[in-house]
Amino acid sequence: MQGEFDSTSALDINGRPEDERDSASLQDKLDRIDFNQMKQFNPNLVGFEFDKVNGEWCVVELEVSP
Numbered sequence: 001m002q003g004e005f006d007s008t009s010a011l012d013i014n015g016r017p018e019d020e021r022d023s024a025s026l027q028d029k030l031d032r033i034d035f036n037q038m039k040q041f042n043p044n045l046v047g048f049e050f051d052k053v054n055g056e057w058c059v060v061e062l063e064v065s066p
Contacts, residue, residue: 026055 024032030050039045047061 026052029055 030052033048033050035045035048038048042062044062044064045060046063047059049059049061051057
């Protein structure tokens with residue numbers, strides 16, 4: 001069983017096409033956020049807040065009807 005695993009072989013990782021692009025700046029990412037488009041995906045969405053300083057967190061507010 002040990003012979004079946006070759007730890008020296010190179011790993012072939014399939015990445016997503018967007019991973020190959022240059023990383024976008026925080027402002028570029030903020031500019032791509034479209035609240036109306038997000039609301040189409042989830043009509044219960046009433047608020048969205050994004051950490052504009054570090055881009056490390058976001059708050060999504062949903063309204064749920066009984």
